[in-house]
Amino acid sequence: MTVTRLQSIPGIGVDKMGDAADSSNNPNILRLENLDTDIRPPADAVRQTHEAIDDDNANSYLPFTGQVALRQAVTARMQRSTGIEYDANSECIISAGGLNGILNVLLSILEPGDEVVLTDPTYAGLINRVRLAGGIPKFARLVPGADGWRLDLDSLSAAVGPRTRALLIMSPSMPSGFVANMSEWNAIAEQSRRANAWLVYDAAMERIVFDGLPVIHPASLPGMRERTITVGAVSKEFRMIGWRVGWIVGPLSIMADVRLTSLSNVVCQVGIGMPGATAALTSTDDGVAQAVAQWQDRRDVILNALHDLPVIRPHGGWSVLIDTEQLGLPSTEASQLLLAKGEIAATPMPGWGPDAGRYLRFVFANEPATRLADIRSRVRAAWGI
Known part of the structure; x- marks a missing residue:
């Protein structure tokens, strides 16, 4: 019998799409289902x-809270x-x-039955971790x-109640690409x-x-240092x-x-990974600006190719x-047809929020613009539109 805390967790869907694409052994498939990227990490x-x-x-296990140089690099970035x-x-x-960090934070702040406010849509893994905690x-x-996603402020207010213990917000948000403005x-x-x-x-x-949007960190807002917990990672940027x-x-x-939660869950981090993370955070050439330019170009290829379809602009x-x-x-x-007839692996969104099931996600981080050039004809072959 499934334990109670798992009964309302449906999974994330990405694993199934990834397995289906892998099992096909077809190199022509556009891999738009998973958050990987083909852009190399910083050389340092x-x-x-x-x-x-060597x-x-x-x-080593020590220090349990992470190597000192890395913690210093993180706080300098903050x-x-x-x-x-x-x-x-x-x-x-x-x-x-990062997701280990999210779970450890939730385990540290939630009592059973406490409420956590997230956006809809949002990554199913975040929703699932709230439930696990x-x-x-x-x-x-x-x-x-017409110009992308905006947060419904009335909906936000309605979601906050007497049992609200936390708001769990990602910006840019995954999978929507929503970027919160001031x-x-x-x-x-x-x-x-x-x-x-x-x-x-x-x-x-x-x-x-x-699109030249500013980076806004919520801890910088008045009165928010003492109630903001930031969880970051080297995975994406x-x-x-x-x-x-x-x-x-x-x-x-x-x-x-x-x-205490971190010591009781995953005792320590990847020892040989931390020096590289420190180097990334302190590098004078981390490649982030160049990578973001490439990802924006790929986004624009998809938006232009699918301009006649109901796609929502991510910022x-x-x-x-x-x-x-x-x-x-x-x-x-739609996802099944794309894989079978259009050679596109893309993840449907059931379980990613109450209204998220109507959406299909295309990840543009792992395919170069040249490979994305025929995406409209692939979609047409799959859906007949």
């Missing part, structure tokens, strides 16, 4: 990782992002990837428009203060923003998915509990959504 990070393999200090100083010893913990997800709607961040901060709730900020894609290195930065009042991140229900196709059926 790769070089330092090679050196770490470094006995990297083959100061650049927020203008706020954080103590590398007491207010920063290294995690085994005993929380109840509540949702604020993201509304699609008025939206101010509204999120106000709701956090009103409910006396934590703001858990998933900063995994913080600098992957397009620095293209270092396999390193499994993330970080948690927050006020002293909660970090002792997060440390950041690695993916774009298409509303297949407007085309008379359930997203799961």
Whole structure:
């Protein structure tokens, strides 16, 4: 019998699509189902990782909260992002990837039955971690428009109630590519203060923003340092998915509990991964700006090719959504047809929020623009439109 905490967790769907594409052994398939990228990590990070393999200090459990140099690099980045100083010893913990950090934070702040506000749509893995930690997800709607996604502020207010313990917000958000503007961040901060709730900020894609939009860190807003917990990672911006290195930065009042949870869950991080992560964070040539330019170009190829279909413009991140229900196709059926007839692997969104099931996700981070050039003809072959 399935234990109770797993009964409302449907999975994420990406694994099934990835397995289906892999099993086909067809190199012509466009791999738009998974958040990988073909753009290389920073050269300094790769070089330092090679050196770490021969470094006995990297083959160690210690320190349990992460290597000192990496924690110092993370807090220095936080100061650049927020203008706020954080103590590398007491207010920063290294995690085994960003999502490990998210789960450890949720386990540290939630009592069973506490509510957590997320956006709809949002990554199913975030929703599932709320449930694993005993929380109840509540949702604020993201509304699609001609120029992309906006947060429905009335929906946000309605989602916050007496049992709200945290708001879990990602910007840029995955899978939508929603990037919160200043008025939206101010509204999120106000709701956090009103409910006396934590703001858990998933900063995994913080600098992957397009169209010249500014990067806004919510901890920099008035009164938010003491209630914002930031979780970041080298996976996306620095293209270092396999390193499994993330970080948690927050006020002293909660970090002792997060440390205890971290010691009780994944005891320590990937030893040989941390020196490379440190190198990425301190490199003078991290390649982020160049990578973001390439990802924006790929986004634009898809938006231009599918301009006659109901696609929603993302302002950041690695993916774009298409509303297949407007085309008379359930997203799961649309995904199956694309793989069978269009040689495109793309993930449908059931389980990614109450209204998210109508969308199909195209990830543009792992396919060059030349491979995306015929995406419209592939879609036409699959859906007949």
